[in-house]
Structure formats: structure tokens, C-alpha cells
Amino acid sequence: MKMERRRSFPAVALPLLAVWALVMVVPCFAGDPYAYFDWDVSFITAAPLGVKQQVIGINGQFPGPVVNVTTNWNVVVNVLNDLDEPLLITWNGIQQRKNSWQDGVLGTNCPIPSGWNWTYQFQVKDQIGSFFYFPSTGFQRAAGGYGGVIVNNRDVIAVPFDKPHGDITLFVGDWYNKDYKALRKALDDGKDLGMPDGVLMNGKGPYRYNKTLVPDGIDYETIHVHPGKTYRFRVHNVGISTSLNFRIQNHNMLLVETEGSYTVQQNYTNLDIHVGQSYSFLVTMDQNASSDYYIVASARFVNESRWSRVTGVAILHYSNSKGKASGPLPDPPNDFYDKSFSMNQARSIRWNLSAGAARPNPQGSFRYGSINVSQVYVLKNKPPAVIDGKRRATLNGISYSPPETPPRLADEYKLKGVYTLDFPSRPLKGAPKIGRSLIDGTYRGFMEIIFQNNDTKMQTYHMDGYAFFVVGMDYGEWTEESRGTYNKGDGVARCSTQVFPGAWTAILVSLDNVGIWNVRAQNLDSWYLGQEVYVRVVNPENTNKTELPIPDNALYCGRLQKYQKYAISFADSSPQDGFICFGYVSNLRVTAADASPGWNRLMQTLLWVDFMLFFLGLGFWEDKPFVLCVRTHAPSAIAFSIAS
Structure with missing residues (x-):
């Protein structure tokens, strides 16, 4: 500060x-090292698509600074809320082991009031990989406030590839020229958000590859590289609701990691990155430098002629480049009416069983496929519906409405009536309703969750506190027989998974992290309208070894406001x-x-x-x-x- x-x-x-x-x-x-950060979160004026608007910056930056730490480091982030409304920061993919107090969502934390500051303190325990943070309340992510989190391996752990020459973070995401409060009001009024105005890359608009589609004067991102060198690209979809196809003209992208797991190394010419997902690629600069090259993120599963403006374009600039990029963009997959390409691509992303990660033992030493499942939840969504006069989104017929007192805080003070512990394991019959039901997770149990997407658009679902194993996905309704198609050997472990419209995705998760953990739609409009639930995981033994105590700087609200x-x-x-x-x-x-x-x-x-x-x-x-x-x-x- x-x-x-x-x-x-x-x-x-x-x-x-x-x-x-x-x-x-x-x-x-x-003990383990500490890393300290001072953040002033405030509105700044920017015009990423040529229209001046208020965006959320951190220390005057948009996107915010990258948190670059190493496995087991302690992270201390002092956040000053200079916005005109409450704020929470959540850490997408950081598991907050034993420490849901720092998760930064409304189930665990009271928001930081305007003009106040609050300090997050957590350990990136037994994690490596590429993650990001963002504001989790009030639809604020639509205005920015996001940034990267890099968790490096300890020196004693071998990385399954040679050290790259450079490390590049790229944020891609759909963007609206309307203020996020106007977008929020539209949702409150029962309206759709409509088509985005464009796609940003690192907070900037597209390179002017087409004079009709891209107005003059827009600032664009340029990535500077050296010929013959290999770079690690960490790409995050931080947008609102649009799946994006990411590609680098004339370059192969070797996938090596996603959301904290090393993957089987495969080359892709393009990859679909859905909202809330993160991937790491190794890209070698092996092309001639006759000109610069396009880096493209374009909308998926849309009418491309109508959505042609919804394309992000950055420039890959070799140090010996002889000219500017020109000509048409590299083609996206041509499968508007056939989603099989994207689903097969998703299935091809597998866990690297032989690589170590945060610990010396190989990732594959955890044999998830041989563990008996103790709980099964089928979480089904449907298109938004009107409930009590408001347009809402649901899981299993319930639209979650956050109570004024966070459930984790209510548990600490043994408050009754804040929430119920009766979330249904199958969809409710009858009319949808608004509720505050939580899933009662069994500590050290093994849970199977099937996300059934009966909506007409792609969804991504995320779980805080854990990495889960993506074991299957297919079109149609999930049935008990669908388990016969599960990948029980090398399904990738991650925190956000796509669920195709009219399809299902199955995950397995070991509930070994005590706390109350958010399961949510990463699509911001669906999340805002109530498509989320919390999983409560409590150790029945009276011990302080499985969860850290409430922090001394805890904020209080709702029925506990008197303590603040x-x-x-x-x-x-x-x-x-x-x-x-x-x-x-x-x-x-x-x-x-x-x-x-x-x-x-x-x-x-x-x-x-x-x-x-x-x-x-x-x-x-x-x-x-x-x-x-x-x-x-x-x-x-x-x-x-x-x-x-």
C-alpha cells in the first residue's frame, strides 16, 4: 500500500x-517461507474494447498481480476494499487445507465492507500448478479483479519437463462494455445478458486483424519471445459464460498441466478452455520469423457469423520478426452441430501417473479407481425458472440463497436455523424452490458426483477445497450402467470440469479436507442466480488436528454482527x-x-x-x-x- x-x-x-x-x-x-502482498482493490477507468468503463483493478493493475509462490509456502494477502460495496476474494483451485476460513466465499466468510481491509493467510499445502483468484460476490468478476496464482515445485521434486525459457500467464474471457452493475441488474430483472461485446486477453482487446470487426485504437496484448526457445503458457478462462477455443497460429501446444495436476503430454493445435478452467502448455518457437503470429481465443458452440466479434486476438512476436501479422485467423474446429470433437478432446486429457507433483511419490500412487464410493449425488440443472417471482437457476430443483450468516461461522457459534443439512441426492420432484440446503459429506468418505446438464448451454462446475477425478462424460441421461464407461486409471485430477448441454460428467472426490466447501457453476450468470451448493465435511472426533481455529481477524455479519x-x-x-x-x-x-x-x-x-x-x-x-x-x-x- x-x-x-x-x-x-x-x-x-x-x-x-x-x-x-x-x-x-x-x-x-x-517453518515454511512466507510471501506477503498488499492489495488495494479499487475501480479504475479502462477501455479494453474502445468504450470507457469502470473495471476492478488491484494496485492500479488490470488484471491484478500474479501470486508466484512455491509448494507449502504461507501466503499473506492484505486486501483493502476501495470499492463502493462489499468484497471477497476467492482462490480458484487453492485447496485451503484445514482452512476453509480463508476460502473467500459467502459460505465461509463475511464480506469485507467498503473502506475496510482484511488479511488472508493460508498455506499452499501439497500443491503445484496454475490457478487464479477473483472477486466472488456481487457479479464483480465481470468487471475484473482477477489475477494468477503460480505454485512452483520445490527443488527436491523433479518436474516432468525441462525448465522453459520463460513463463507467460494469459487471461482470456468474454467481456461486456456494460458496467457489471448494469449486467447484475439485468439478471435481477429476469433478463439474459445477451451476446458479449468481445473477448479480452490480459485485459486488452483484439489486435486489428480485420478493419471491419475491430475498431482502430484498441490496445492489444503482445507476447515477446526468442526463436528456438520454449515457453510455458498458463492460460485461464476468467470470463462470464463463454467457452473459448485457444490456439497459436502455426504452433503446437504441448499440454503439461491443468489446475494442479501434471497431464499425459500431448500436442494440440487448439484446445477448448471453458469458464473457470486453467491449462499449462509448452510452446516452442520453431517457426520462421517472416511475420508475427496470431494468438486466438474465439467463442465456441455459437453461430460464428453472428459471434465473429467475440474473438480475442493477441500477437506472438519473435525478437527477429520481419513484419506484422496479417491475413485470416487460424480456423477453429468446425463442429457447431456436432460436439463430439470437443468431448473427445476433453476425454484425451489424462493424468500423468509417473510424474511427481507436490510430493516425491508419483501422482498415480493414489489409486482412486479401487476406492469404494460411500456417497452418490446426481446434481441436475435445468434452464432458469421463475421462483417466487424471480428468475433463478437451480441444482436438483433448489436455488441456493446465501444466508446472512455464513454457515461455517454459524457452525463455529452453534447457531441453529441458518441452513439445513438435507440437500437431496437426486433431483426433487415438483416445483423448484429457493433454499439453504447443504450436502452432508462424510469425513474421509469417497463421494461420487454426477453433474447432469439439462440446460441448453455449456456449463462448468467447480469444487472448492479439493481436486476431484474426472472419470467420465457422455451425452444423454446418466444411469447406473454409465459407470461401466468410467476411467478408473488415469482420469485427470482438477477443480473445474465442463458439462456439455444434454450430457453428464462424473467425478470422484476423497473428502479428506474438513470445512464447508462451495460447489458452484463457474458460469457467472448461473452462479449469481443460485446454481451452487455447499458440502459440509466435519470430523466427528473432537480434535484440533484436522481444522485450524477461527482466525482472530474473522469478520462477523448476520446474526453474529454483535461480535464485530x-x-x-x-x-x-x-x-x-x-x-x-x-x-x-x-x-x-x-x-x-x-x-x-x-x-x-x-x-x-x-x-x-x-x-x-x-x-x-x-x-x-x-x-x-x-x-x-x-x-x-x-x-x-x-x-x-x-x-x-
């Missing part, structure tokens, strides 16, 4: 603050600024990683000393509300929480 310095400290304050600084840094380096006093999250990831900032508080309690009661008492005393220094005129108020800054000489970044 950038800070305007308004008053300097006299020398008398320095000894006390030096003691503060020395004790502050000790816990941050115990002034609460702050304390993080300085820019120690060179020489200041620590914290909010206006009442009763102070300081906590840090592995902090002892003695540590907390010392921190509380030192904080009150520094707080008094402010009232003696030795501190200053930053330009954000309720933020006090004091000088520190800490030699490294610090992070801990303070709560009333």
Missing part, C-alpha cells in the same frame, strides 16, 4: 519502535517505506503465527505504546479511513492480525 507521509517522528520514539521491530520478525520465518467491533489486519509488505499502519481499534489482542501467550502480551503492550505515541503527535493518519501509521525499522516484511 502506498502511503503519504504527513509527519515525521522525533528520535525519542525510535528506541521503543526498534524493540517492536526486533520482536516482530521472529515468527514469520519459522473495529477489526484490522496488520501487514507491511513494503518495509522500505518505514511505516506500519493499522486501523482504529477498541479492545486489542495481537496474534502471530505460533504465538505464545507471552508473545501476545508483549505485542499488546508495545502496540499500546505506539498507539499512545500517536496521541502525543508522533504518528499520522493515512488518507484511508481509520488507518494509523507508525514508523518501524523492521528489516523484513511482517504480517500478523489484530482484532477487537
Whole structure:
């Protein structure tokens, strides 16, 4: 966070603050490393498709910064909500082991109020791969606010390919020129969103490959490469509802990883990437440099003549390129009336059984196909329907309506009546309804979920807290006999899977992560209209070993609002600024990683000393509300929480 310095400290304050600084840094380096981030989430003005509009940026960036860490690192992200409405950030594919408190969805967290800050702290435990984060409430993802998460292998784990020359993150997604609040209102009013205005690549519009379709003056993305080198492309579909076909003109794409799993390595000339999905490719720059090359993401399963504008185009620029890209774009698959190409392509993505990932043992050492299933849920959707006068989307005939009190918080305080634990394992008969039903998952059970898409458009479904195994998909209605087609050997483990219209997709998941976990439609309109459910996984044994305690900086809302006093999250990831900032508080309690009661008492005393220094005129108020800054000489970044 950038800070305007308004008053300097006299020398008398320095000894006390030096003691503060020395004790502050000790816990941050115990155990696995920490990575600290300070984010100011705010509206910025941009015109990605040539029309000025408000987008959501992070530290003035759109897309936001990439979180680049390594397996088992601790991630601390201090988020200041500078929007005019509440905010939550969720971490698509990060499993939050034992720690659903940090998941950033309405089933686990109260939103961060406008003008407040809150600190996420979680560990990327036993994970590698390519993921992304985004705002999870109020349809905000339609305005941006997303960015990448890279989890690298530890040095002791072999990667199943040579280290590439470079690592490139690409965000692709459909985009509307309308403000996200206008899109949200359209859904509230029972309307469809209609055709998107285009496709963005890294927050930018298309290269002007066609003077009729692409207006002049639009900024486009250029990827700079060197001939003969190999690059890793991490591609994420962060859009609203459009499946995209991704391709790089005249280049093969070697698929190596998806959402935390190494895949069997296969070359593709193009690949369908559905909403919420992430893939890693290795691309070798083996073409001549007579000109630049197109990078294309175009809408799938649509009338291409009507949707021709809904195409993202970036430029692949060799360092010795002799000219600009020109001519027609590389052709997409020609299967508007036949989805078999895309489904067969999806089936071809398989788990690399011999590769290690986060741990030394091969991925295939977990033999999911031999585990007995303990619970089966068939989750069926249908086209949106009017329920209680509002257009809603459903799973099994229930449209989820988030309660004011997050279910995980309600469990912690043993509140009754917040939700019911009776979500049906098969579709309800009769009229659809609005509800707050949760799935009662069995801890350490093995659940089979069949997503049955009876809608007319492609859907993607995601599960927080886990990687599940995609074991089958086909057209028609799923039946018990469909299990005979399951891949019980090398179905890929991932967190988001496509479900074709009029078809089903089956997944298997081991419920070994305690918490309350969101299962949702990744298509943002379907999710916003209620197409989600939560799986509650509780360890019946009374132990603190399978779930972390509620964080001291937890926000409270709904029936627990009375517990919320002034609460702050304390993080300085820019120690060179020489200041620590914290909010206006009442009763102070300081906590840090592995902090002892003695540590907390010392921190509380030192904080009150520094707080008094402010009232003696030795501190200053930053330009954000309720933020006090004091000088520190800490030699490294610090992070801990303070709560009333």
C-alpha cells in the first residue's frame, strides 16, 4: 500500500519502535517461507474494447498481480476494499487445507465492507500448478479483479519437463462494455445478458486483424519471445459464460498441466478452455520469423457469423520478426452441430501417473479407481425458472440463497436455523424452490458426483477445497450402467470440469479436507442466480488436528454482527517505506503465527505504546479511513492480525 507521509517522528520514539521491530520478525520465518502482498482493490477507468468503463483493478493493475509462490509456502494477502460495496476474494483451485476460513466465499466468510481491509493467510499445502483468484460476490468478476496464482515445485521434486525459457500467464474471457452493475441488474430483472461485446486477453482487446470487426485504437496484448526457445503458457478462462477455443497460429501446444495436476503430454493445435478452467502448455518457437503470429481465443458452440466479434486476438512476436501479422485467423474446429470433437478432446486429457507433483511419490500412487464410493449425488440443472417471482437457476430443483450468516461461522457459534443439512441426492420432484440446503459429506468418505446438464448451454462446475477425478462424460441421461464407461486409471485430477448441454460428467472426490466447501457453476450468470451448493465435511472426533481455529481477524455479519467491533489486519509488505499502519481499534489482542501467550502480551503492550505515541503527535493518519501509521525499522516484511 502506498502511503503519504504527513509527519515525521522525533528520535525519542525510535528506541521503543526498534524493540517492536526486533520482536516482530521472529515468527514469520519459522517453518515454511512466507510471501506477503498488499492489495488495494479499487475501480479504475479502462477501455479494453474502445468504450470507457469502470473495471476492478488491484494496485492500479488490470488484471491484478500474479501470486508466484512455491509448494507449502504461507501466503499473506492484505486486501483493502476501495470499492463502493462489499468484497471477497476467492482462490480458484487453492485447496485451503484445514482452512476453509480463508476460502473467500459467502459460505465461509463475511464480506469485507467498503473502506475496510482484511488479511488472508493460508498455506499452499501439497500443491503445484496454475490457478487464479477473483472477486466472488456481487457479479464483480465481470468487471475484473482477477489475477494468477503460480505454485512452483520445490527443488527436491523433479518436474516432468525441462525448465522453459520463460513463463507467460494469459487471461482470456468474454467481456461486456456494460458496467457489471448494469449486467447484475439485468439478471435481477429476469433478463439474459445477451451476446458479449468481445473477448479480452490480459485485459486488452483484439489486435486489428480485420478493419471491419475491430475498431482502430484498441490496445492489444503482445507476447515477446526468442526463436528456438520454449515457453510455458498458463492460460485461464476468467470470463462470464463463454467457452473459448485457444490456439497459436502455426504452433503446437504441448499440454503439461491443468489446475494442479501434471497431464499425459500431448500436442494440440487448439484446445477448448471453458469458464473457470486453467491449462499449462509448452510452446516452442520453431517457426520462421517472416511475420508475427496470431494468438486466438474465439467463442465456441455459437453461430460464428453472428459471434465473429467475440474473438480475442493477441500477437506472438519473435525478437527477429520481419513484419506484422496479417491475413485470416487460424480456423477453429468446425463442429457447431456436432460436439463430439470437443468431448473427445476433453476425454484425451489424462493424468500423468509417473510424474511427481507436490510430493516425491508419483501422482498415480493414489489409486482412486479401487476406492469404494460411500456417497452418490446426481446434481441436475435445468434452464432458469421463475421462483417466487424471480428468475433463478437451480441444482436438483433448489436455488441456493446465501444466508446472512455464513454457515461455517454459524457452525463455529452453534447457531441453529441458518441452513439445513438435507440437500437431496437426486433431483426433487415438483416445483423448484429457493433454499439453504447443504450436502452432508462424510469425513474421509469417497463421494461420487454426477453433474447432469439439462440446460441448453455449456456449463462448468467447480469444487472448492479439493481436486476431484474426472472419470467420465457422455451425452444423454446418466444411469447406473454409465459407470461401466468410467476411467478408473488415469482420469485427470482438477477443480473445474465442463458439462456439455444434454450430457453428464462424473467425478470422484476423497473428502479428506474438513470445512464447508462451495460447489458452484463457474458460469457467472448461473452462479449469481443460485446454481451452487455447499458440502459440509466435519470430523466427528473432537480434535484440533484436522481444522485450524477461527482466525482472530474473522469478520462477523448476520446474526453474529454483535461480535464485530473495529477489526484490522496488520501487514507491511513494503518495509522500505518505514511505516506500519493499522486501523482504529477498541479492545486489542495481537496474534502471530505460533504465538505464545507471552508473545501476545508483549505485542499488546508495545502496540499500546505506539498507539499512545500517536496521541502525543508522533504518528499520522493515512488518507484511508481509520488507518494509523507508525514508523518501524523492521528489516523484513511482517504480517500478523489484530482484532477487537
